[in-house]
Amino acid sequence: MKVGLLFGSFNPIHVGHLLLANYMATNTDLNTVWFVVSPQNPFKQSNTLLHEFDRLHMVSLAIGDNPDLGVSNIEFQMPKPSYTIDTLTYLQEKYPSYEFVLIMGEDNLAGFPKWKNYESILNYHRVYVYPRSGSATTDLTTRLPNVTFVKAPVLDISATFIRDCIRQGKSVRYMLPDEVAAYIKVHKLYL
Numbered sequence: 001m002k003v004g005l006l007f008g009s010f011n012p013i014h015v016g017h018l019l020l021a022n023y024m025a026t027n028t029d030l031n032t033v034w035f036v037v038s039p040q041n042p043f044k045q046s047n048t049l050l051h052e053f054d055r056l057h058m059v060s061l062a063i064g065d066n067p068d069l070g071v072s073n074i075e076f077q078m079p080k081p082s083y084t085i086d087t088l089t090y091l092q093e094k095y096p097s098y099e100f101v102l103i104m105g106e107d108n109l110a111g112f113p114k115w116k117n118y119e120s121i122l123n124y125h126r127v128y129v130y131p132r133s134g135s136a137t138t139d140l141t142t143r144l145p146n147v148t149f150v151k152a153p154v155l156d157i158s159a160t161f162i163r164d165c166i167r168q169g170k171s172v173r174y175m176l177p178d179e180v181a182a183y184i185k186v187h188k189l190y191l
């Protein structure tokens with residue numbers, strides 16, 4: 001079983017994440033892609049970060065009955081902030097027969113050497129890198145042996161943009177699944 005992992009805050013999950021994850025799960029050698037909801041990204045401070053249970057619930061709503069996608073709350077029980085190498089190690093111990101592949105945007109790859117023990121991530125795991133518009137291209141993709149570039153379609157949308165739209169009372173229709181938009185509306189989130 002080859003599992004792609006897309007780590008993030010998902011505050012909230014949006015169509016950009018879903019399009020990418022579904023493409024990776026159905027157009028590469030990955031059997032499935034799991035969204036790993038991070039309670040606290042080590043590099044991001046935000047006063048609009050919702051409780052992790054709300055973010056997890058929205059990811060579950062977004063996936064619905066899609067058999068190719070999954071969600072993990074593994075980082076909820078781990079020390080914060082959430083370091084990816086620790087999570088990968090934990091997952092590999094829990095599922096010894098699975099191969100875990102890290103999915104990462106080209107924008108993140110440029111800053112990857114600042115991640116905790118990034119060499120260990122590369123030693124023990126493959127990384128699938130996809131293009132991000134506006135990101136500086138990096139030659140790390142070709143230099144690092146375990147890194148594979150996947151030319152996935154990418155939408156230019158972010159959770160920050162969606163939160164701003166909601167706060168300003170603008171429509172977010174088509175930016176997130178209807179179920180997620182309804183959850184945000186009912187619970188008056190991001191206002």
Ligand SMILES: Nc1ncnc2c1ncn2[C@@H]1O[C@H](COP(=O)(O)OP(=O)(O)OP(=O)(O)O)[C@@H](O)[C@H]1O
Pocket residue numbers: 006007008009010011016017020103104105108154155156157158159160161
């Ligand atoms: N539109 C998108 N297309 C593809 N990947 C994306 C997109 N937006 C974010 N990602 C990637 O998905 C992962 C999780 O993203 P994250 O939760 O940080 O979302 P975000 O939209 O970038 O959030 P924010 O705007 O709050 O920083 C990260 O690896 C991020 O680079």
Ligand SMILES: O=C(O)c1ccc[n+]([C@@H]2O[C@H](COP(=O)([O-])O)[C@@H](O)[C@H]2O)c1
Pocket residue numbers: 007008009038040041042043044082083084085108114115116
């Ligand atoms: O392990 C690290 O050192 C590390 C440093 C920066 C980011 N990450 C993880 O990368 C994921 C996506 O990051 P971001 O910045 O795109 O939101 C998120 O789940 C973070 O926990 C991990």
